[in-house]
Every structure is written in C-alpha cells, then in structure tokens.
Amino acid sequence: MSKWKSVTSGGPHGSILGPVLVNVFINALDCGIKSTLNKFLDDTKLSDEVDTLEGRDAMQRDLDRLEWWVHLNIMRFNKVKCKVLHLGQGNPWYQYRLGDEWIKNSPEEKDLGILLDEGLDMSQQWALKAQEANHILDCLRRNTTSRLREGIHPLYSALVRPHLECCTQLWVLQQRKDMDLLGQV
Numbered sequence: 001m002s003k004w005k006s007v008t009s010g011g012p013h014g015s016i017l018g019p020v021l022v023n024v025f026i027n028a029l030d031c032g033i034k035s036t037l038n039k040f041l042d043d044t045k046l047s048d049e050v051d052t053l054e055g056r057d058a059m060q061r062d063l064d065r066l067e068w069w070v071h072l073n074i075m076r077f078n079k080v081k082c083k084v085l086h087l088g089q090g091n092p093w094y095q096y097r098l099g100d101e102w103i104k105n106s107p108e109e110k111d112l113g114i115l116l117d118e119g120l121d122m123s124q125q126w127a128l129k130a131q132e133a134n135h136i137l138d139c140l141r142r143n144t145t146s147r148l149r150e151g152i153h154p155l156y157s158a159l160v161r162p163h164l165e166c167c168t169q170l171w172v173l174q175q176r177k178d179m180d181l182l183g184q185v
Contacts, residue, residue: 035058079099
C-alpha cells in the first residue's frame, strides 16, 4: 500500500472521483458572495460592476469573505497570481486587498488562453495567434520534403488553422458591433 503524502494544491490527477470531490469541496466558496464568482478548476474570478464607493466596499466585503472561507477550510490563495483588471473607460481604479496584502492592478490578463485588456481590444490576441500560426508554418516548411497539397493540407488543417480560428466568433461579434455603431451614425 502507498504511503500518505501531503498535497498542497490542486486535485488528484488521473482519478475519476478527484474532480468531483474538488467541485463538491469548493461548491460552498460562493456562499454569501454578492458579486459574480466564476470557478474553473483551480482558478477563481470575482467580478462586478463597480462605479461607486458602495460598489467598491461590496467588492472588498466579498474578497474578505473569500479570505475567511480559505482560512476556515485550511487552504490558501496564490496571492502573487491575484490581479485586478479594471474594464471600461472612466472606471475608477479602486484598490483592493486579499487578507493583509494589496492586490496589484494589471492592464491586461490572460484568461483561459485569451489575452484580455482593459479596453476589451482583441488586436493583441489576434496578433499573438497569427504569430503562433506563422511559427508552425515555418516549422512545416523546414521539416516537410513534399509540397504536394495531399501532404500539406492535412498538416495545415490540424496544426495551423486552429490557431487562426481561435476567437473568430469574438472577432465577428466585435466587427458586427462596429457595423451597428456605423449604421446608427
């Protein structure tokens, strides 16, 4: 029989029951939280519209509740990874703390592989994806001997195209929004 080993973060890998137990355990994390709380694996995101001092205080109370829950359940947040992203123009940049530490502000954050900035501008995300696709194309060009369509097309479809199609729905929505704005002028 295996010996016991202390686990400091995450869940058991390779088990079927592990993710279910993690979900059951963190399910109570949002009790008493007024803001929107998103949980995805080991990421927790707290968000709300904060444009007044009352909104700031409510957000800080929610952060205090999260910190209380973590201590109660003998867990911890990786406070180095905690950031505040202020979205929108004219947004007051309020400061927040998690426990005794102030949370740093960030002009952009990567969330689930998508780069998001305070102006919700996707151009930097698209540039990164195009750069990744070009690196893969260069690798294919250097390492394939045949330039026939039958050989290149499956490689392109499997390796390059997914990078270019990433976030196309967001791009289409942003273009449609821009067109709606132009149509209203």
